[in-house]
Amino acid sequence: MPTSQNGWSAGTVAQIGGLNTSYVPGTKVKLPQGVRKGDVATVLHYVAGQFHKTVEPLHAGWCWGYAYRKIEGSSSLSNHASGTAIDLNAPKHPMGARGTFSTAKVAAIRRILAYCEGVVRWGGDYSGRKDEMHFEIVKNAAAVAKLAKKIKAAGSPVTPAPAGTMCKGKLRPVLRRGSTGEHVRFLQAMIGAKVDGDFGPATEARVRWYQKLRRIGVDGIAGPQVWREINKM
Numbered sequence: 001m002p003t004s005q006n007g008w009s010a011g012t013v014a015q016i017g018g019l020n021t022s023y024v025p026g027t028k029v030k031l032p033q034g035v036r037k038g039d040v041a042t043v044l045h046y047v048a049g050q051f052h053k054t055v056e057p058l059h060a061g062w063c064w065g066y067a068y069r070k071i072e073g074s075s076s077l078s079n080h081a082s083g084t085a086i087d088l089n090a091p092k093h094p095m096g097a098r099g100t101f102s103t104a105k106v107a108a109i110r111r112i113l114a115y116c117e118g119v120v121r122w123g124g125d126y127s128g129r130k131d132e133m134h135f136e137i138v139k140n141a142a143a144v145a146k147l148a149k150k151i152k153a154a155g156s157p158v159t160p161a162p163a164g165t166m167c168k169g170k171l172r173p174v175l176r177r178g179s180t181g182e183h184v185r186f187l188q189a190m191i192g193a194k195v196d197g198d199f200g201p202a203t204e205a206r207v208r209w210y211q212k213l214r215r216i217g218v219d220g221i222a223g224p225q226v227w228r229e230i231n232k233m
């Protein structure tokens with residue numbers, strides 16, 4: 001069976017194990033074609049539900065899910081073809097457009113992504129052509145299952161962990177080149193770096209970019225000043 005760009009099997013509805021076409025939790029909106037049944041649906045419904053609650057209301061008819069098609073301008077199958085991608089309020093956030101969300105809305109999106117711990121990627125973070133309406137699964141079934149379990153355990157509707165300088169009652173540590181782990185994943189999600197839990201050159205470059213953006217000292221190290229800025233988002 002072919003796979004979509006993220007490695008998930010793609011094909012007809014039957015081939016991918018069926019679609020979940022229920023309402024996005026907490027809304028009267030459906031992703032009309034649905035999304036892949038099971039843990040993927042739990043995760044993408046979580047993203048869509050939190051988007052509705054914390055970013056902007058979802059509009060019926062403007063949100064899309066499964067579609068068997070190629071990525072525009074490419075021969076790879078779109079992640080929509082495996083039922084692992086969604087588009088939210090598409091006409092307001094057209095493909096290729098940048099800055100269709102306010103700073104506050106981007107911060108709310110980053111909180112959702114941080115909660116998802118790198119399992120979900122936002123098209124606004126693509127390095128090439130932006131696709132700000134688009135959210136997709138970028139991890140395998142085991143990682144998706146783990147996140148779905150966390151979402152279910154927290155009950156619905158779930159509030160994402162707040163951005164902040166504190167984590168579990170402790171100040172977040174200073175992170176620099178070579179740092180790894182959970183705090184790095186949180187940092188990467190909040191500043192729009194690739195979430196892999198490994199503070200390498202790309203993360204460092206992104207921290208510098210963020211420091212310039214927030215007009216604080218630029219040294220590529222995430223210390224108290226960076227955490228304070230993230231706390232304001």
Ligand SMILES: [Zn+2]
Binds near residue numbers: 087
């Ligand atoms: Zn899309």
